[in-house]
Each structure stands twice: as structure tokens, then as C-alpha cells.
Amino acid sequence: MATMTHEETAPAVRRVHLARQTLVFALLLALLVVAFTVSLCVGRFSVPAVRALELIWQGISDPSRELTGIDERIVLLVRAPRVVLAALAGAGLAISGAGLQGVFRNPLVSPDILGISQGAAFGGALAIMLGIWGFPLIAMVFLCGMAAVILVGLLSRINGRSETVTVILSGLVISSMFSAVVSLLQFIADPNTSLPAIVYWLMGSFATATWERTLVAAPGLILGSCFLWMLRFRLNILSLDEAEARSLGANTTRERWLVFCLIAVIVGSQVAVSGIIGWIGIVIPHAARLLVGHDHRALLPAAAVLGAGFMVCIDTLARTATAAEIPLGVITALVGAPIFAALLRHHYRERTGS
Numbered sequence: 001m002a003t004m005t006h007e008e009t010a011p012a013v014r015r016v017h018l019a020r021q022t023l024v025f026a027l028l029l030a031l032l033v034v035a036f037t038v039s040l041c042v043g044r045f046s047v048p049a050v051r052a053l054e055l056i057w058q059g060i061s062d063p064s065r066e067l068t069g070i071d072e073r074i075v076l077l078v079r080a081p082r083v084v085l086a087a088l089a090g091a092g093l094a095i096s097g098a099g100l101q102g103v104f105r106n107p108l109v110s111p112d113i114l115g116i117s118q119g120a121a122f123g124g125a126l127a128i129m130l131g132i133w134g135f136p137l138i139a140m141v142f143l144c145g146m147a148a149v150i151l152v153g154l155l156s157r158i159n160g161r162s163e164t165v166t167v168i169l170s171g172l173v174i175s176s177m178f179s180a181v182v183s184l185l186q187f188i189a190d191p192n193t194s195l196p197a198i199v200y201w202l203m204g205s206f207a208t209a210t211w212e213r214t215l216v217a218a219p220g221l222i223l224g225s226c227f228l229w230m231l232r233f234r235l236n237i238l239s240l241d242e243a244e245a246r247s248l249g250a251n252t253t254r255e256r257w258l259v260f261c262l263i264a265v266i267v268g269s270q271v272a273v274s275g276i277i278g279w280i281g282i283v284i285p286h287a288a289r290l291l292v293g294h295d296h297r298a299l300l301p302a303a304a305v306l307g308a309g310f311m312v313c314i315d316t317l318a319r320t321a322t323a324a325e326i327p328l329g330v331i332t333a334l335v336g337a338p339i340f341a342a343l344l345r346h347h348y349r350e351r352t353g354s
Contacts, residue, residue, distance in 0.1 A: 232296040
């Protein structure tokens with residue numbers, strides 16, 4: 001009996017792999033739609049799913065229509081912008097984590113490693129202490145997050161080059177420095193006014209989401225994610241060994257910093273409107289990698305869809321589990337830590353074959 005050669009079996013294997021990825025993406029998108037719908041319906045004022053979807057369609061087809069009913073106002077003015085902002089933030093954090101883990105060739109890396117979140121946190125805490133709210137606060141948060149990346153870049157540049165290890169260490173230094181300054185601001189803040197506001201803001205929330213805030217954050221989140229996806233082939237090369245990546249023609253230093261700047265835009269935009277939200281950028285890429293593999297061409301969109309759905313579910317839980325809204329940072333830590341531990345055990349067993 002003749003056996004098939006590798007060249008003969010390879011197309012069949014690719015077709016099976018493609019069919020599996022297509023099925024995975026279809027399921028993820030279906031779950032995202034379900035999460036969207038449930039989030040629009042549940043809350044102190046329940047709205048039937050059919051009515052919620054009808055209102056969304058009316059809002060899209062006739063955006064200038066005057067809203068008269070209470071269900072219309074709740075769905076279109078309160079819950080819809082919150083769900084959209086949560087989905088964009090979750091997708092942005094997840095795709096950032098997947099990109100960084102590829103660049104550093106380390107699955108334990110998250111967007112926090114560059115100090116962006118802590119830099120943005122300093123901007124937010126300082127703005128609250130100074131009594132600055134609204135869009136000026138968002139601008140301060142974004143600029144301080146970008147300043148953190150610039151400081152990491154300056155600190156890690158030695159003899160005109162930035163090695164991966166020095167970037168990680170510089171990120172830890174800058175992150176620790178901004179954490180210390182944020183702690184100092186909390187220490188000197190008024191305990192009756194600005195301190196509770198700073199603490200709650202640092203724990204993350206979409207409670208203040210509006211269409212205006214969504215439109216402020218959306219360009220950074222969407223454009224940053226799209227440009228990162230356009231670099232999917234370069235991320236595959238950057239995830240190789242340094243010498244191997246250079247032999248394939250990659251300017252690793254320049255392309256790595258291009259990825260860092262895009263992630264700074266994404267994370268800065270997210271923190272500016274919703275505070276610090278941890279764990280998404282480290283847990284979701286792991287889960288997406290289990291579903292579609294390590295190829296960034298499939299990993300980045302899978303992480304984005306999964307991160308969007310996960311964040312919408314977490315936000316829905318945060319505002320409906322108790323009478324008072326639970327900060328997102330608490331729930332993401334409680335949910336993310338056990339998931340991450342389970343994924344680490346799965347990876348370890350897969351590598352060791354035990």
C-alpha cells in the first residue's frame with residue numbers, strides 16, 4: 001500500500017487547520033454578539049432582548065430621532081456607549097498583550113511592563129488632585145502615558161541600541177517610579193474629597209462612559225489595533241530569535257519600538273477613559289493562543305474578539321452583581337488570576353507531556 005508524501009498531505013492539513021480557525025472565529029463572534037445583547041438588557045431596569053436590538057437598529061438607522069421612552073434612553077444613552085467602550089478597551093488590551101508577548105518572546109509579558117499604565121495613572125491622579133475633570137483629565141492621562149514610554153526609550157538606549165532586556169528593566173524602573181509618585185499623591189490627597197476619587201479611578205470603571213468619551217478613546221484604540229494587525233507578519237519575525245530575525249531582514253530595534261508606540265497609544269487611550277484595568281492583556285492572549293495557535297495573523301484578531309467579549313462580560317458583572325458597582329480591577333483580578341494559573345498549568349503539561 002502506497003503511503004502519502006508530506007507534499008501530498010500538507011494541503012489537506014492546511015484545509016483542516018483553516019476550517020478549524022474559521023469555526024473558532026465564528027463561535028467567538030457569536031459569543032461576542034450574545035455578550036453585547038445580554039449587557040444591553042440586564043441591569044436595574046431590564047429590557048427584553050428583542051426590544052433592545054430593535055432600539056439599537058433604530059438608533060443606527062435614524063440617529064437624529066428624539067428619544068422619548070425610558071427604555072430608549074437607558075439602552076441608547078447609558079448602556080450602548082458603555083458596552084461599545086468596554087468592547088474596544090478589551091480588544092485593545094488583548095491585542096496589545098499578544099503583540100508584546102510576541103516581541104519579547106515571553107508569555108508572561110503584559111502592557112503594564114512598559115510603565116504606560118502607571119504613567120497614565122499618575123496623570124489621572126494629578127488631574128483629580130488639581131480638580132481637573134472631563135477632557136482635560138483625559139488629555140493629561142494620555143500625555144503622561146506617552147511620557148512613560150519616552151522615558152523607557154531614553155533609559156533603555158545604550159550605545160544607540162535598545163536590547164530587549166534593557167527595555168524590560170527600564171519599563172520596571174519607570175513603572176516603579178510612577179507607582180511611587182501615585183502613592184505620594186494619594187498620601188497627600190484630601191481624604192474627604194480627592195482621595196476616594198483617585199482610589200476609585202485607579203481601580204477601573206466604565207461608569208462614566210458616554211458617546212462623547214467613546215468617540216475620544218475610539219480613534220486611539222481602533223487605529224492602534226489596526227496598525228498593530230498590519231504588522232502581523234513582522235510580529236511573526238520579531239518573535240523569532242534576534243539573530244534569525246535580523247537574518248530575515250528585520251530592523252528589530254526600529255520595528256520593536258514601532259510596536260511599543262502603537263501599544264502606548266492603545267493603552268493610553270484606554271486608561272484615559274476607564275482607569276487601570278489589569279489582567280486582560282496577559283490572560284486573553286494565552287486563551288487565544290490555545291484556540292488558534294501562535295501565528296499572529298490569526299492570534300491578533302482572535303485575541304481582539306475574545307478580549308472584547310470578556311471585557312463586556314466583566315463590566316456587566318461589575319454593574320449587576322451587587323447594588324453598588326464593583327471596580328473592574330477587582331473582578332479582573334479575581335477572574336483572571338485563576339484562569340491564568342490554569343493556562344500556565346496547561347502550557348506546562350503540554351511542554352513536558354505529563
